[in-house]
Amino acid sequence: MRNRIVVSIQAIGHRTIDSIWRLGVASRFFVWVLLKSTTSFLRFGLVVREIYFVGVLSLIIILVSGLFVGMVLGLQGYETLQKYGSESAVGTLVALSLVRELGPVMAALLFASRAGSAITAEIGLMKATNQLAAMGMMAVDPIARVVAPRFWAGVISMPFLAAMFSVMGVFGGYLVTVVFIGVDNGSFWSQMQNAVDFRYDIVNGVIKSCFFGVAVTAIAVFEGFDAPPTAEGVSGATTRTVVTSSLVILGLDFVLTSFMFRGVS
Amino acid sequence: MTDNLIEIKNLAFSYGTRPILNNVNMAMSRGKVIAVMGGSGSGKTTLLRLIGGEIKPSGGHVKVADQIVHHLSRDELFKLRRKMGMLFQFGALFTDISVFDNVAFQIREHTTLPESMVRDLVLMKLQAVGLRGAHHLMPAELSGGMARRVALARSIALDPMLVMYDEPFTGLDPISLSVIGNLIRRLTDALGMISIVVTHDVQESLKIVDYVYFLADGVIAAQGTPQEVKNSVAPFVHQFVHGEEDGPVPFHYPAQSYQKDLALENFVA
Numbered sequence: 006m007r008n009r010i011v012v013s014i015q016a017i018g019h020r021t022i023d024s025i026w027r028l029g030v031a032s033r034f035f036v037w038v039l040l041k042s043t044t045s046f047l048r049f050g051l052v053v054r055e056i057y058f059v060g061v062l063s064l065i066i067i068l069v070s071g072l073f074v075g076m077v078l079g080l081q082g083y084e085t086l087q088k089y090g091s092e093s094a095v096g097t098l099v100a101l102s103l104v105r106e107l108g109p110v111m112a113a114l115l116f117a118s119r120a121g122s123a124i125t126a127e128i129g130l131m132k133a134t135n136q137l138a139a140m141g142m143m144a145v146d147p148i149a150r151v152v153a154p155r156f157w158a159g160v161i162s163m164p165f166l167a168a169m170f171s172v173m174g175v176f177g178g179y180l181v182t183v184v185f186i187g188v189d190n191g192s193f194w195s196q197m198q199n200a201v202d203f204r205y206d207i208v209n210g211v212i213k214s215c216f217f218g219v220a221v222t223a224i225a226v227f228e229g230f231d232a233p234p235t236a237e238g239v240s241g242a243t244t245r246t247v248v249t250s251s252l253v254i255l256g257l258d259f260v261l262t263s264f265m266f267r268g269v270s
Numbered sequence: 271m272t273d274n275l276i277e278i279k280n281l282a283f284s285y286g287t288r289p290i291l292n293n294v295n296m297a298m299s300r301g302k303v304i305a306v307m308g309g310s311g312s313g314k315t316t317l318l319r320l321i322g323g324e325i326k327p328s329g330g331h332v333k334v335a336d337q338i339v340h341h342l343s344r345d346e347l348f349k350l351r352r353k354m355g356m357l358f359q360f361g362a363l364f365t366d367i368s369v370f371d372n373v374a375f376q377i378r379e380h381t382t383l384p385e386s387m388v389r390d391l392v393l394m395k396l397q398a399v400g401l402r403g404a405h406h407l408m409p410a411e412l413s414g415g416m417a418r419r420v421a422l423a424r425s426i427a428l429d430p431m432l433v434m435y436d437e438p439f440t441g442l443d444p445i446s447l448s449v450i451g452n453l454i455r456r457l458t459d460a461l462g463m464i465s466i467v468v469t470h471d472v473q474e475s476l477k478i479v480d481y482v483y484f485l486a487d488g489v490i491a492a493q494g495t496p497q498e499v500k501n502s503v504a505p506f507v508h509q510f511v512h513g514e515e516d517g518p519v520p521f522h523y524p525a526q527s528y529q530k531d532l533a534l535e536n537f538v539a
Protein backbone atom coordinates (compact mmCIF):
# COMPACT_ATOMS: atom_id res chain seq x y z
CA MET A 6 0.00 0.00 0.00
CA ARG A 7 2.62 2.45 1.10
CA ASN A 8 4.69 1.29 -1.78
CA ARG A 9 1.94 2.16 -4.21
CA ILE A 10 1.67 5.70 -2.86
CA VAL A 11 5.39 6.18 -3.19
CA VAL A 12 5.29 4.87 -6.74
CA SER A 13 2.49 7.19 -7.79
CA ILE A 14 4.18 10.21 -6.21
CA GLN A 15 7.34 9.23 -8.03
CA ALA A 16 5.41 8.99 -11.29
CA ILE A 17 4.03 12.50 -10.84
CA GLY A 18 7.52 13.77 -10.10
CA HIS A 19 8.94 12.06 -13.16
CA ARG A 20 6.30 13.51 -15.44
CA THR A 21 6.83 16.98 -14.04
CA ILE A 22 10.58 16.78 -14.42
CA ASP A 23 10.21 15.36 -17.93
CA SER A 24 7.93 18.20 -19.00
CA ILE A 25 10.22 20.86 -17.59
CA TRP A 26 13.17 19.14 -19.21
CA ARG A 27 11.42 19.10 -22.57
CA LEU A 28 10.53 22.75 -22.23
CA GLY A 29 14.20 23.46 -21.68
CA VAL A 30 15.19 21.42 -24.72
CA ALA A 31 12.56 23.24 -26.77
CA SER A 32 13.79 26.65 -25.65
CA ARG A 33 17.35 25.80 -26.49
CA PHE A 34 16.25 24.55 -29.89
CA PHE A 35 14.34 27.79 -30.46
CA VAL A 36 17.48 29.81 -29.72
CA TRP A 37 19.44 27.66 -32.16
CA VAL A 38 16.89 28.25 -34.86
CA LEU A 39 17.16 32.01 -34.31
CA LEU A 40 20.96 31.90 -34.30
CA LYS A 41 21.06 29.87 -37.49
CA SER A 42 18.60 32.04 -39.36
CA THR A 43 21.17 34.01 -41.32
CA THR A 44 20.99 31.53 -44.21
CA SER A 45 17.25 32.06 -44.43
CA PHE A 46 17.72 35.77 -44.99
CA LEU A 47 20.77 35.55 -47.23
CA ARG A 48 18.99 33.03 -49.40
CA PHE A 49 15.47 34.31 -49.11
CA GLY A 50 14.37 32.02 -51.92
CA LEU A 51 14.37 29.16 -49.43
CA VAL A 52 11.84 31.02 -47.28
CA VAL A 53 9.71 32.00 -50.26
CA ARG A 54 9.46 28.38 -51.30
CA GLU A 55 8.22 27.44 -47.83
CA ILE A 56 5.83 30.39 -47.75
CA TYR A 57 4.25 28.83 -50.78
CA PHE A 58 3.81 25.53 -48.95
CA VAL A 59 2.66 26.77 -45.55
CA GLY A 60 1.04 30.05 -46.55
CA VAL A 61 -0.41 29.80 -50.00
CA LEU A 62 -1.69 26.26 -49.53
CA SER A 63 -3.45 27.31 -46.28
CA LEU A 64 -5.13 30.15 -48.10
CA ILE A 65 -8.21 28.27 -49.32
CA ILE A 66 -9.19 26.92 -45.92
CA ILE A 67 -8.56 30.33 -44.32
CA LEU A 68 -10.64 32.19 -46.89
CA VAL A 69 -13.56 29.77 -46.81
CA SER A 70 -13.61 29.63 -43.01
CA GLY A 71 -13.37 33.40 -42.81
CA LEU A 72 -16.35 33.78 -45.09
CA PHE A 73 -18.50 31.42 -43.04
CA VAL A 74 -17.48 32.87 -39.69
CA GLY A 75 -18.29 36.35 -40.98
CA MET A 76 -21.66 35.20 -42.25
CA VAL A 77 -22.54 33.61 -38.93
CA LEU A 78 -21.39 36.71 -37.07
CA GLY A 79 -23.58 38.83 -39.33
CA LEU A 80 -26.63 36.65 -38.72
CA GLN A 81 -26.21 36.39 -34.96
CA GLY A 82 -25.29 40.05 -34.62
CA TYR A 83 -28.31 41.14 -36.63
CA GLU A 84 -30.62 38.89 -34.57
CA THR A 85 -29.53 40.52 -31.33
CA LEU A 86 -29.01 44.09 -32.48
CA GLN A 87 -32.37 44.44 -34.21
CA LYS A 88 -34.09 43.87 -30.86
CA TYR A 89 -32.64 47.18 -29.81
CA GLY A 90 -33.22 48.77 -33.16
CA SER A 91 -29.54 49.24 -33.80
CA GLU A 92 -29.05 46.73 -36.62
CA SER A 93 -26.96 49.22 -38.55
CA ALA A 94 -24.20 48.64 -35.95
CA VAL A 95 -23.84 45.08 -37.17
CA GLY A 96 -20.92 46.13 -39.38
CA THR A 97 -19.06 47.38 -36.33
CA LEU A 98 -19.77 44.21 -34.44
CA VAL A 99 -18.57 41.97 -37.25
CA ALA A 100 -15.43 44.00 -37.91
CA LEU A 101 -14.39 44.40 -34.30
CA SER A 102 -14.88 40.75 -33.38
CA LEU A 103 -12.92 39.69 -36.42
CA VAL A 104 -10.06 42.14 -36.25
CA ARG A 105 -9.52 41.88 -32.53
CA GLU A 106 -10.22 38.23 -31.80
CA LEU A 107 -11.60 35.84 -34.33
CA GLY A 108 -9.31 36.76 -37.20
CA PRO A 109 -6.02 36.14 -35.39
CA VAL A 110 -7.29 33.26 -33.24
CA MET A 111 -9.28 31.31 -35.81
CA ALA A 112 -6.65 31.80 -38.50
CA ALA A 113 -3.97 30.59 -36.10
CA LEU A 114 -6.00 27.53 -35.09
CA LEU A 115 -6.61 26.66 -38.73
CA PHE A 116 -2.99 27.35 -39.54
CA ALA A 117 -1.88 25.01 -36.76
CA SER A 118 -3.96 22.15 -38.06
CA ARG A 119 -3.28 22.77 -41.73
CA ALA A 120 0.33 23.98 -41.91
CA GLY A 121 1.71 23.24 -38.43
CA SER A 122 0.90 19.56 -38.65
CA ALA A 123 2.33 19.41 -42.16
CA ILE A 124 5.58 21.01 -41.03
CA THR A 125 5.90 18.57 -38.13
CA ALA A 126 5.16 15.56 -40.29
CA GLU A 127 7.58 16.67 -42.99
CA ILE A 128 10.49 17.36 -40.66
CA GLY A 129 9.73 14.24 -38.61
CA LEU A 130 9.73 12.05 -41.70
CA MET A 131 12.92 13.63 -42.98
CA LYS A 132 14.48 12.71 -39.67
CA ALA A 133 13.04 9.19 -39.63
CA THR A 134 14.33 8.47 -43.13
CA ASN A 135 17.80 9.81 -42.28
CA GLN A 136 17.46 12.75 -44.66
CA LEU A 137 18.49 15.18 -41.94
CA ALA A 138 21.48 13.05 -40.97
CA ALA A 139 22.42 12.76 -44.64
CA MET A 140 22.26 16.52 -44.96
CA GLY A 141 24.49 16.92 -41.92
CA MET A 142 27.00 14.50 -43.39
CA MET A 143 27.00 16.63 -46.54
CA ALA A 144 28.17 19.51 -44.36
CA VAL A 145 24.84 21.31 -44.61
CA ASP A 146 23.27 22.20 -41.28
CA PRO A 147 19.70 20.88 -41.24
CA ILE A 148 18.57 23.51 -38.74
CA ALA A 149 19.78 26.30 -41.00
CA ARG A 150 18.65 24.67 -44.23
CA VAL A 151 15.41 22.89 -43.31
CA VAL A 152 14.10 24.20 -39.99
CA ALA A 153 14.80 27.94 -40.07
CA PRO A 154 13.24 28.62 -43.50
CA ARG A 155 10.06 26.83 -42.45
CA PHE A 156 9.98 28.74 -39.20
CA TRP A 157 10.29 32.13 -40.87
CA ALA A 158 7.83 31.19 -43.57
CA GLY A 159 5.25 30.46 -40.89
CA VAL A 160 6.03 33.63 -38.97
CA ILE A 161 5.71 35.74 -42.11
CA SER A 162 2.56 34.03 -43.40
CA MET A 163 0.53 34.14 -40.21
CA PRO A 164 -0.33 37.89 -40.07
CA PHE A 165 -1.30 37.90 -43.73
CA LEU A 166 -3.50 34.86 -43.30
CA ALA A 167 -5.16 36.43 -40.27
CA ALA A 168 -5.73 39.65 -42.21
CA MET A 169 -7.29 37.74 -45.08
CA PHE A 170 -9.48 35.82 -42.67
CA SER A 171 -10.78 39.13 -41.31
CA VAL A 172 -11.30 40.60 -44.76
CA MET A 173 -13.28 37.57 -45.88
CA GLY A 174 -15.20 37.66 -42.62
CA VAL A 175 -16.22 41.28 -43.10
CA PHE A 176 -17.24 40.44 -46.63
CA GLY A 177 -19.29 37.48 -45.34
CA GLY A 178 -21.00 39.73 -42.80
CA TYR A 179 -21.73 42.26 -45.53
CA LEU A 180 -23.15 39.56 -47.75
CA VAL A 181 -25.57 38.26 -45.14
CA THR A 182 -26.69 41.51 -43.56
CA VAL A 183 -26.63 44.01 -46.42
CA VAL A 184 -27.23 41.87 -49.47
CA PHE A 185 -29.57 39.21 -48.06
CA ILE A 186 -31.27 40.84 -45.06
CA GLY A 187 -31.24 44.38 -46.36
CA VAL A 188 -29.41 46.41 -43.71
CA ASP A 189 -28.53 49.85 -45.06
CA ASN A 190 -25.35 49.67 -47.07
CA GLY A 191 -24.10 53.12 -46.16
CA SER A 192 -24.55 52.85 -42.42
CA PHE A 193 -23.04 49.35 -42.39
CA TRP A 194 -19.75 50.68 -43.75
CA SER A 195 -19.72 54.14 -42.15
CA GLN A 196 -20.39 52.83 -38.64
CA MET A 197 -17.67 50.27 -39.13
CA GLN A 198 -15.28 52.95 -40.33
CA ASN A 199 -16.00 55.15 -37.33
CA ALA A 200 -15.74 52.44 -34.72
CA VAL A 201 -12.66 50.53 -35.85
CA ASP A 202 -9.48 52.27 -34.78
CA PHE A 203 -6.30 51.58 -36.72
CA ARG A 204 -3.85 51.63 -33.85
CA TYR A 205 -6.10 50.23 -31.18
CA ASP A 206 -7.89 47.46 -33.07
CA ILE A 207 -6.05 46.60 -36.23
CA VAL A 208 -2.47 46.90 -35.03
CA ASN A 209 -3.28 44.96 -31.88
CA GLY A 210 -4.82 42.22 -33.98
CA VAL A 211 -1.73 42.08 -36.15
CA ILE A 212 0.50 41.91 -33.08
CA LYS A 213 -1.55 38.99 -31.83
CA SER A 214 -1.21 37.11 -35.07
CA CYS A 215 2.56 37.67 -35.07
CA PHE A 216 2.78 36.08 -31.62
CA PHE A 217 0.60 33.20 -32.75
CA GLY A 218 2.72 32.71 -35.86
CA VAL A 219 5.89 32.43 -33.81
CA ALA A 220 4.26 30.09 -31.30
CA VAL A 221 2.64 27.73 -33.80
CA THR A 222 5.63 27.41 -36.10
CA ALA A 223 8.11 27.11 -33.25
CA ILE A 224 6.05 24.27 -31.78
CA ALA A 225 5.66 22.63 -35.19
CA VAL A 226 9.35 22.65 -36.10
CA PHE A 227 10.39 21.54 -32.63
CA GLU A 228 7.95 18.64 -32.51
CA GLY A 229 9.10 17.52 -35.95
CA PHE A 230 12.77 17.77 -35.11
CA ASP A 231 12.28 16.07 -31.75
CA ALA A 232 10.02 13.28 -33.01
CA PRO A 233 11.19 9.71 -32.39
CA PRO A 234 12.27 8.40 -35.80
CA THR A 235 9.44 5.90 -36.16
CA ALA A 236 5.94 5.90 -37.65
CA GLU A 237 4.26 6.22 -34.23
CA GLY A 238 6.79 8.85 -33.25
CA VAL A 239 5.94 11.07 -36.19
CA SER A 240 2.17 10.62 -35.87
CA GLY A 241 2.35 11.36 -32.15
CA ALA A 242 4.39 14.48 -32.81
CA THR A 243 1.87 15.68 -35.39
CA THR A 244 -0.97 15.30 -32.91
CA ARG A 245 1.02 17.08 -30.22
CA THR A 246 1.68 19.98 -32.57
CA VAL A 247 -2.02 20.56 -33.13
CA VAL A 248 -3.01 20.08 -29.48
CA THR A 249 -0.18 22.10 -27.97
CA SER A 250 -0.43 24.95 -30.45
CA SER A 251 -4.19 25.21 -30.01
CA LEU A 252 -3.83 25.47 -26.24
CA VAL A 253 -0.96 27.91 -26.53
CA ILE A 254 -2.92 30.09 -28.98
CA LEU A 255 -5.92 30.32 -26.68
CA GLY A 256 -3.84 30.89 -23.56
CA LEU A 257 -1.64 33.44 -25.27
CA ASP A 258 -4.73 35.17 -26.62
CA PHE A 259 -6.01 35.72 -23.10
CA VAL A 260 -2.67 37.11 -21.93
CA LEU A 261 -2.29 39.42 -24.93
CA THR A 262 -5.88 40.60 -24.76
CA SER A 263 -5.57 41.47 -21.10
CA PHE A 264 -2.52 43.57 -21.85
CA MET A 265 -4.00 45.25 -24.92
CA PHE A 266 -7.64 45.90 -24.18
CA ARG A 267 -7.70 46.13 -20.40
CA GLY A 268 -9.74 49.10 -19.32
CA VAL A 269 -11.98 49.18 -22.37
CA SER A 270 -14.94 51.21 -21.20
CA MET B 271 52.33 12.12 -42.48
CA THR B 272 51.65 8.46 -42.85
CA ASP B 273 50.21 6.67 -45.84
CA ASN B 274 47.07 6.07 -43.92
CA LEU B 275 44.34 8.53 -44.71
CA ILE B 276 42.29 7.15 -41.86
CA GLU B 277 43.67 5.99 -38.58
CA ILE B 278 41.52 4.76 -35.74
CA LYS B 279 43.31 4.28 -32.44
CA ASN B 280 42.03 2.74 -29.20
CA LEU B 281 38.58 4.01 -30.07
CA ALA B 282 35.97 3.59 -27.35
CA PHE B 283 32.37 4.68 -27.17
CA SER B 284 29.38 4.03 -24.95
CA TYR B 285 25.74 5.06 -25.00
CA GLY B 286 25.24 6.15 -21.42
CA THR B 287 26.80 3.43 -19.34
CA ARG B 288 26.45 0.79 -22.04
CA PRO B 289 29.78 0.27 -23.80
CA ILE B 290 29.39 -0.21 -27.55
CA LEU B 291 32.99 -0.02 -28.74
CA ASN B 292 36.13 -0.43 -26.73
CA ASN B 293 39.59 -0.30 -28.10
CA VAL B 294 39.03 -0.47 -31.83
CA ASN B 295 42.08 0.00 -34.06
CA MET B 296 42.04 0.34 -37.83
CA ALA B 297 44.14 1.87 -40.57
CA MET B 298 43.10 2.56 -44.14
CA SER B 299 44.86 3.99 -47.15
CA ARG B 300 43.64 5.49 -50.41
CA GLY B 301 42.18 3.38 -53.17
CA LYS B 302 41.00 0.65 -50.83
CA VAL B 303 37.60 -0.82 -50.20
CA ILE B 304 37.33 -1.86 -46.57
CA ALA B 305 34.53 -4.01 -45.20
CA VAL B 306 33.36 -3.84 -41.61
CA MET B 307 31.29 -6.85 -40.64
CA GLY B 308 29.58 -7.82 -37.46
CA GLY B 309 26.23 -8.89 -36.13
CA SER B 310 23.32 -6.51 -35.76
CA GLY B 311 23.90 -4.18 -32.86
CA SER B 312 27.64 -4.76 -32.82
CA GLY B 313 28.26 -1.04 -33.31
CA LYS B 314 28.97 -0.77 -37.03
CA THR B 315 26.75 2.23 -37.59
CA THR B 316 28.14 3.77 -34.43
CA LEU B 317 31.63 3.37 -35.85
CA LEU B 318 30.62 5.22 -39.03
CA ARG B 319 29.04 8.00 -36.99
CA LEU B 320 32.26 8.33 -35.01
CA ILE B 321 34.28 8.63 -38.19
CA GLY B 322 31.86 11.24 -39.53
CA GLY B 323 32.12 13.20 -36.29
CA GLU B 324 28.41 12.93 -35.52
CA ILE B 325 29.22 11.61 -32.05
CA LYS B 326 32.31 11.95 -29.88
CA PRO B 327 34.30 8.98 -28.63
CA SER B 328 34.78 8.37 -24.92
CA GLY B 329 38.35 7.28 -25.54
CA GLY B 330 40.91 7.08 -28.32
CA HIS B 331 40.49 8.94 -31.58
CA VAL B 332 39.68 8.87 -35.27
CA LYS B 333 42.15 10.64 -37.49
CA VAL B 334 41.13 11.61 -41.01
CA ALA B 335 43.76 13.25 -43.20
CA ASP B 336 45.90 13.85 -40.10
CA GLN B 337 43.13 15.67 -38.26
CA ILE B 338 41.60 14.26 -35.11
CA VAL B 339 37.90 14.37 -35.90
CA HIS B 340 36.52 15.05 -32.45
CA HIS B 341 38.98 17.87 -31.80
CA LEU B 342 37.72 19.88 -34.75
CA SER B 343 35.52 22.91 -34.32
CA ARG B 344 32.13 22.78 -35.95
CA ASP B 345 33.30 24.77 -38.97
CA GLU B 346 36.39 22.64 -39.40
CA LEU B 347 34.30 19.50 -39.10
CA PHE B 348 31.92 20.72 -41.78
CA LYS B 349 34.90 21.52 -43.98
CA LEU B 350 36.19 17.99 -43.51
CA ARG B 351 32.77 16.53 -44.21
CA ARG B 352 32.79 18.09 -47.65
CA LYS B 353 35.43 15.52 -48.45
CA MET B 354 33.40 12.69 -46.97
CA GLY B 355 30.37 10.93 -48.35
CA MET B 356 27.92 8.75 -46.54
CA LEU B 357 25.48 6.36 -48.09
CA PHE B 358 22.65 5.62 -45.67
CA GLN B 359 20.96 2.29 -45.49
CA PHE B 360 18.00 3.10 -47.71
CA GLY B 361 19.63 5.93 -49.58
CA ALA B 362 18.03 8.77 -47.58
CA LEU B 363 17.37 10.73 -50.76
CA PHE B 364 15.57 14.03 -50.32
CA THR B 365 12.07 12.99 -51.27
CA ASP B 366 10.79 16.45 -52.18
CA ILE B 367 13.26 17.08 -55.01
CA SER B 368 14.14 15.18 -58.19
CA VAL B 369 17.04 12.82 -58.75
CA PHE B 370 18.90 15.58 -60.55
CA ASP B 371 18.44 18.05 -57.70
CA ASN B 372 19.48 15.42 -55.17
CA VAL B 373 22.80 14.91 -56.90
CA ALA B 374 23.17 18.65 -57.45
CA PHE B 375 22.40 19.45 -53.81
CA GLN B 376 25.95 19.49 -52.46
CA ILE B 377 27.40 21.14 -55.55
CA ARG B 378 24.90 23.96 -55.25
CA GLU B 379 25.34 24.30 -51.49
CA HIS B 380 29.11 24.33 -51.46
CA THR B 381 30.20 25.86 -54.73
CA THR B 382 29.25 28.86 -56.82
CA LEU B 383 29.51 27.04 -60.14
CA PRO B 384 27.19 28.27 -62.89
CA GLU B 385 24.12 26.15 -63.46
CA SER B 386 25.41 24.84 -66.81
CA MET B 387 28.47 23.42 -65.07
CA VAL B 388 26.35 21.94 -62.28
CA ARG B 389 24.31 20.23 -64.96
CA ASP B 390 27.37 18.70 -66.58
CA LEU B 391 28.74 17.49 -63.25
CA VAL B 392 25.45 15.97 -62.18
CA LEU B 393 24.98 14.16 -65.47
CA MET B 394 28.53 12.81 -65.25
CA LYS B 395 27.90 11.42 -61.78
CA LEU B 396 24.60 9.93 -62.85
CA GLN B 397 26.28 8.44 -65.91
CA ALA B 398 28.79 6.77 -63.61
CA VAL B 399 25.99 4.94 -61.80
CA GLY B 400 24.09 4.27 -65.04
CA LEU B 401 21.11 6.49 -64.27
CA ARG B 402 21.62 9.53 -66.47
CA GLY B 403 18.29 8.76 -68.12
CA ALA B 404 16.50 8.87 -64.77
CA HIS B 405 17.57 12.38 -63.82
CA HIS B 406 14.07 13.83 -64.03
CA LEU B 407 12.42 11.18 -61.82
CA MET B 408 11.37 11.76 -58.23
CA PRO B 409 12.83 9.49 -55.53
CA ALA B 410 9.45 7.85 -54.98
CA GLU B 411 9.56 6.61 -58.58
CA LEU B 412 12.80 4.67 -58.11
CA SER B 413 13.31 1.04 -57.14
CA GLY B 414 15.39 0.28 -54.04
CA GLY B 415 18.49 -0.48 -56.07
CA MET B 416 18.12 2.65 -58.21
CA ALA B 417 17.60 4.83 -55.13
CA ARG B 418 20.85 3.55 -53.71
CA ARG B 419 22.68 4.20 -56.96
CA VAL B 420 21.37 7.77 -56.96
CA ALA B 421 22.46 8.13 -53.34
CA LEU B 422 25.87 6.84 -54.38
CA ALA B 423 26.04 9.44 -57.14
CA ARG B 424 25.01 12.08 -54.64
CA SER B 425 27.67 11.07 -52.13
CA ILE B 426 30.44 11.30 -54.73
CA ALA B 427 29.20 14.60 -56.17
CA LEU B 428 32.15 16.56 -54.81
CA ASP B 429 34.75 13.84 -55.40
CA PRO B 430 35.24 12.92 -51.73
CA MET B 431 38.30 11.16 -50.36
CA LEU B 432 36.20 8.90 -48.21
CA VAL B 433 32.78 7.34 -48.68
CA MET B 434 31.05 5.31 -46.00
CA TYR B 435 28.28 2.89 -46.88
CA ASP B 436 25.88 1.69 -44.21
CA GLU B 437 24.62 -1.71 -45.30
CA PRO B 438 24.36 -0.81 -48.98
CA PHE B 439 23.26 -4.32 -49.95
CA THR B 440 20.39 -4.82 -47.54
CA GLY B 441 17.10 -5.65 -49.20
CA LEU B 442 18.41 -5.78 -52.75
CA ASP B 443 17.92 -8.49 -55.33
CA PRO B 444 21.09 -10.35 -56.40
CA ILE B 445 21.48 -8.35 -59.60
CA SER B 446 21.16 -4.89 -58.03
CA LEU B 447 23.38 -6.15 -55.28
CA SER B 448 26.29 -6.97 -57.53
CA VAL B 449 25.67 -3.79 -59.54
CA ILE B 450 26.14 -1.75 -56.37
CA GLY B 451 29.12 -3.85 -55.30
CA ASN B 452 30.90 -3.37 -58.60
CA LEU B 453 30.08 0.33 -58.62
CA ILE B 454 31.69 0.77 -55.22
CA ARG B 455 34.82 -0.98 -56.44
CA ARG B 456 35.00 0.93 -59.74
CA LEU B 457 34.35 4.35 -58.21
CA THR B 458 36.88 3.75 -55.47
CA ASP B 459 39.53 2.91 -58.03
CA ALA B 460 38.59 5.75 -60.35
CA LEU B 461 38.50 8.47 -57.68
CA GLY B 462 41.32 7.05 -55.57
CA MET B 463 39.16 7.33 -52.47
CA ILE B 464 38.57 5.06 -49.51
CA SER B 465 35.34 3.14 -49.24
CA ILE B 466 34.23 1.77 -45.91
CA VAL B 467 31.44 -0.72 -46.43
CA VAL B 468 29.42 -1.86 -43.44
CA THR B 469 27.70 -5.04 -44.44
CA HIS B 470 26.26 -8.39 -43.52
CA ASP B 471 26.63 -9.67 -47.00
CA VAL B 472 29.75 -11.76 -46.72
CA GLN B 473 29.80 -13.42 -50.12
CA GLU B 474 29.17 -10.26 -52.13
CA SER B 475 31.57 -8.11 -50.21
CA LEU B 476 34.41 -10.62 -50.24
CA LYS B 477 34.35 -10.29 -54.03
CA ILE B 478 35.00 -6.56 -54.04
CA VAL B 479 36.89 -5.57 -50.90
CA ASP B 480 40.57 -5.33 -50.12
CA TYR B 481 40.39 -5.87 -46.41
CA VAL B 482 37.85 -7.05 -43.84
CA TYR B 483 37.39 -6.15 -40.19
CA PHE B 484 35.10 -8.19 -37.97
CA LEU B 485 33.54 -6.29 -35.13
CA ALA B 486 32.26 -8.18 -32.08
CA ASP B 487 31.86 -7.25 -28.43
CA GLY B 488 33.23 -3.81 -29.10
CA VAL B 489 36.58 -4.96 -30.45
CA ILE B 490 38.01 -6.08 -33.76
CA ALA B 491 37.54 -9.81 -33.37
CA ALA B 492 39.34 -10.68 -36.59
CA GLN B 493 40.73 -9.01 -39.70
CA GLY B 494 42.38 -9.92 -42.95
CA THR B 495 42.22 -9.94 -46.71
CA PRO B 496 39.30 -11.75 -48.33
CA GLN B 497 41.57 -14.72 -49.04
CA GLU B 498 42.63 -14.95 -45.41
CA VAL B 499 39.04 -14.65 -44.28
CA LYS B 500 37.86 -17.46 -46.53
CA ASN B 501 40.59 -19.74 -45.32
CA SER B 502 40.30 -18.75 -41.69
CA VAL B 503 39.68 -21.45 -39.12
CA ALA B 504 39.00 -18.96 -36.33
CA PRO B 505 35.62 -20.02 -34.92
CA PHE B 506 34.19 -16.52 -35.02
CA VAL B 507 35.05 -15.87 -38.63
CA HIS B 508 33.88 -19.33 -39.58
CA GLN B 509 30.54 -18.76 -37.92
CA PHE B 510 30.06 -15.45 -39.66
CA VAL B 511 31.19 -16.47 -43.13
CA HIS B 512 29.08 -19.60 -43.09
CA GLY B 513 26.11 -18.10 -41.30
CA GLU B 514 25.86 -20.56 -38.43
CA GLU B 515 23.28 -19.82 -35.79
CA ASP B 516 25.29 -20.33 -32.65
CA GLY B 517 28.95 -19.99 -32.01
CA PRO B 518 31.13 -17.28 -30.52
CA VAL B 519 28.39 -14.83 -31.52
CA PRO B 520 25.59 -15.91 -29.20
CA PHE B 521 22.06 -16.44 -30.46
CA HIS B 522 20.68 -15.02 -27.20
CA TYR B 523 20.68 -11.39 -26.21
CA PRO B 524 22.36 -11.14 -22.79
CA ALA B 525 19.80 -11.85 -20.07
CA GLN B 526 19.66 -13.06 -16.53
CA SER B 527 19.37 -16.79 -16.19
CA TYR B 528 16.33 -18.28 -17.85
CA GLN B 529 15.20 -20.09 -14.72
CA LYS B 530 15.36 -16.99 -12.65
CA ASP B 531 13.31 -15.13 -15.24
CA LEU B 532 10.60 -17.77 -15.28
CA ALA B 533 10.52 -18.15 -11.53
CA LEU B 534 10.10 -14.42 -11.22
CA GLU B 535 7.19 -14.51 -13.64
CA ASN B 536 5.42 -17.15 -11.55
CA PHE B 537 5.93 -15.05 -8.49
CA VAL B 538 4.32 -11.95 -9.98
CA ALA B 539 1.34 -13.86 -11.39
Ligand SMILES: Nc1ncnc2c1ncn2[C@@H]1O[C@H](COP(=O)(O)OP(=O)(O)O)[C@@H](O)[C@H]1O
Binds near residue numbers: 290312313315316
Ligand atom coordinates in the same frame (compact mmCIF):
# COMPACT_ATOMS: atom_id res chain seq x y z
N1 LIG C 1 20.92 6.63 -30.00
C1 LIG C 1 21.17 5.50 -29.31
N2 LIG C 1 20.97 5.49 -27.96
C2 LIG C 1 21.22 4.38 -27.23
N3 LIG C 1 21.67 3.23 -27.74
C3 LIG C 1 21.87 3.16 -29.08
C4 LIG C 1 21.63 4.30 -29.92
N4 LIG C 1 21.93 3.96 -31.20
C5 LIG C 1 22.34 2.68 -31.14
N5 LIG C 1 22.31 2.20 -29.88
C6 LIG C 1 22.72 0.86 -29.46
O1 LIG C 1 24.07 0.69 -29.80
C7 LIG C 1 24.29 -0.60 -30.32
C8 LIG C 1 25.05 -0.50 -31.61
O2 LIG C 1 24.21 0.10 -32.56
P1 LIG C 1 24.61 0.19 -34.08
O3 LIG C 1 25.93 0.84 -34.19
O4 LIG C 1 23.48 0.87 -34.77
O5 LIG C 1 24.69 -1.32 -34.50
P2 LIG C 1 24.84 -1.96 -35.95
O6 LIG C 1 26.10 -2.74 -35.91
O7 LIG C 1 23.66 -2.87 -36.12
O8 LIG C 1 24.85 -0.86 -36.95
C9 LIG C 1 22.95 -1.27 -30.47
O9 LIG C 1 22.86 -2.29 -29.51
C10 LIG C 1 21.94 -0.19 -30.20
O10 LIG C 1 20.92 -0.71 -29.40
Ligand SMILES: [Mg+2]
Binds near residue numbers: 314315316436
Ligand atom coordinates in the same frame (compact mmCIF):
# COMPACT_ATOMS: atom_id res chain seq x y z
MG1 LIG D 1 23.48 -0.28 -38.41
